[in-house]
Structures are given as structure tokens and as C-alpha cells.
Amino acid sequence: MLQASADIDTCEALTERQKAVLDAALRLLVEEGDNLTMTAVARRASCSKETLYKWFGDRDGLLTATVQWQASKVRVAPVDGKGLGLASLTASLERFASDWLNVISSDTSIALNRVAVSHAGSGKDNLGAVVLENGRFALARRLKPVLEAGRQAGLLDFSDAETAFRSFFGLVARDVQIRLLLGDRLELTEATIGGDAARATQQFLALFGAKTGPQGL
Amino acid sequence: MLQASADIDTCEALTERQKAVLDAALRLLVEEGDNLTMTAVARRASCSKETLYKWFGDRDGLLTATVQWQASKVRVAPVDGKGLGLASLTASLERFASDWLNVISSDTSIALNRVAVSHAGSGKDNLGAVVLENGRFALARRLKPVLEAGRQAGLLDFSDAETAFRSFFGLVARDVQIRLLLGDRLELTEATIGGDAARATQQFLALFGAKTGPQGL
């Protein structure tokens, strides 16, 4: 049986068939939410329940494996911050904001966050930790080098990268994620996401941009 | 049987005994999350299951009634924005921010949001609508008059109150709510909440404060 750990590298030990099963489970999770049954997963994946139990131990094991499997797929290449000008910094920030909005508004992200939130209350909050680790904390890890590079280049001014990141996070996400999780119909087209990303970036630069003399009006 | 509507005034038709039952259900919901049983509610409330079903129809009815009951209790008196100076505006904003952080970090809020998120996926998303209506949208309704008054007084500068509110919301909440919902241990003492409220307010004023000439550094 696979060990359910918070480590992402667990997914490297998966055979192709197992990945296919997890993909089926993921699709079912997106469609039906947390109330999916083992029989439904088995039927969708064209495998037997016994195999599910042999591979993943029990229902929670299957769920965590599915979440980890999806989480391992959204790894994004970090950007390098060399030769950083104001234009490239804003471009990087806008890109991060846009990527993040696209992620949290995707069906799979909503489904995964829903099931993780549901399970966070009862005992083993493994799911929540995994989602958080590959979502918000992964974003922080990828964005902080950019912020630090911006500070090194004299473009940004902050004392703590963590608080700067959290402000950026708040300006980008605002109430989007909680509204989507609570089932609010909130249309995010490609265009509005771009606009929101640009707005958040400008606001962030207005707050944390290094002051190069008195600001004009 | 009580009708389960999104209207808050449904709670006015509740007898004292029913309110006591819903309070018991609420406490149990905070303790055990969504996986509470009807027998547990009946035992805790010292009432019979038959009464629960007669009053609330079924399990979902009980849950929605509980959520509406709690939602109806957090009504807060709106502040009036007359004789508004910069000091009183910042005080109001800080107070809103502090109140909001206190709300979303409370056990009952976390529990209610958890159960609402869990139920948002499957069909009738009544719970999510109720939580959203009495949480984020109620806050907006109470805060927007303050923002408008600030604009009337020449202290704030924005084109749309909704977007201004959403930025304020993001600066205040940042990643707090999603982290709490996902089970992240995130200590919010009274002191840190006050500091966060002040920081968010200053950031908001830096973004939306009316520019009265060139800013000093």
C-alpha cells in the first residue's frame, strides 16, 4: 500500500495504471464532490474495488493520493530574476497574479479545496496541509525570489518578504476564492483576469515600490 | 415544518425552545463539524428526533436553520458617517477590519463556512448563499456607506465603491480565511489583529486616499 505522506515525491512511485486511476478519481471528485463512492471510482476507472484498497489502503488514502497527484501536476517553473527592470518586474508580478487567479478559479482547484476544507475539521487534516503546501505556500516560495530580486534592484521597498507577499496575495485574490468555494457564481473570463492581475500589480507597486523622490500626482 | 429560505427573517418565527435546540445544534456543529448525527443533536438538545423532523423537515433543513440562526445573530449596527474627519474615518476602517478578522477567525465562523463549503458542491447551495449573504455581503453593505461618506468628505478617491471595498477586503483578510478553513494553525491574538487592522487601513488609505498635493516621503 502506498504511504500517505505530505511529500509530493510520493507521486513518483506511481505506475501509469495508478496514475490513470487517480485521474479518473480526480474527474469524479470534480463532478461529484466529496460524496463520491469507492464503487463509483472503481467503475469510472474500470478497476476493481479490491485493487483500490490494495493500492491506497482505504477511502482517505485514495483521496489524499488523488489530491497529491493533482498537486504534483501544477508544478510551475520558477522565474529567474536576473537583469530585472521595472518592466520585467511588473510583467512577472502580473503573470503570477494571472496564473494564480486562473488556478483558484479552475474547477479542479475548487473541488480539491472543497474536499480539503470538508476534511479539515475531522481529525487528520492531511488534505488541507497538502492543498495549502502546493497552493498558497508554493506560490509564496516561487514569488519571494522575485520580490527579493526587486528589492536588490532597488525597485521594491519592504522589510519582510512574507508580509509583502501576503499583501500581494490579498490584492490579487481578494474575495474570489471564498466566494467560489461557497458556490457563488462569479464569472472570471480571460479578459477580467488580465485586468485584475494588472490592477493588483499596480496597487502592490504603489504600496511597496521604492520611492524615487516625491511622487507626482 | 419551517420553510428553509435564504431570508433571515425566517428566524423571527422561532420559539424559544426551537432557538435553544438550534443553539445546541450549533455548538455540536462547531465541535464535530459536518459529521454530526441527528441522534447527537437530539441528545444534546434534550429533545426527540421526531421533534427535530417535525420542526425542520430533514437533516438539511436542520442545518440550514442552524446556519440562518447563527447568521441572524451577528447583525451589527451600522456606523453613521456624519462629521467625518480623517481620524474618524481611519478609526472606522480599523474597527471594521478588526471586527472582520475577529469574525472569520472565530470557531463558529470557521465551522459554518466549512459546512457551507462542503455542501456547496452538491446541488442546493443554500448554505453557501446564506453564509455569503450574512458574511462578506453584509460587510460590504455596512462598509460602503462609510466609504461613500469618506469620498463625499474629500478623504477618499475611487470610482467604484465595490472595487474599493474588494481591495480593502483583500488587504484585511489576505490568506487568513482560506488557511483557517484548511486547518492551518494560525494564531490570531487580540494584539496581532489590532496591528493587522491598522496595517490594512494604512495600506488602503495609501491606495485610495485623496491626494492633497505631492506626497512627502
Added chain:
DNA sequence: GCCGAACCGTAACGTACGGTACGCTATCTG
């Protein structure tokens, strides 16, 4: 004091679903 309504406590029912056992087929290994 009697009647009906409301309600408590609990026993019972039905079912859905997690988990297991078993028979069968296909593929690999010697």
C-alpha cells in the same frame, strides 16, 4: 378530573456505503 396536543425517549426499519472474499482471465516466468 378528562381530552387532546405537544413532546420526550427509544426501539425499529431501510439503505447506502466502506471494506472483504471469491471466481475468473490474462500475462509473465521457468
Added chain:
DNA sequence: CAGATAGCGTACCGTACGTTACGGTTCGGC
């Protein structure tokens, strides 16, 4: 080709829980 192993399909078991039914008790009205 014989045996072993992996895995599919399915039937089955146990249990938890939503839902209902029923006997006993309190209480307001006549």
C-alpha cells in the same frame, strides 16, 4: 505447458445513520 501473480467483476457483510413509529409524560383548556 504448469504455476504464479496481478487485476477485473461481483457478490457479500457489517455498520452507521437518516427516518419513522410508538408508548409514556406533561400541560393547557373545559
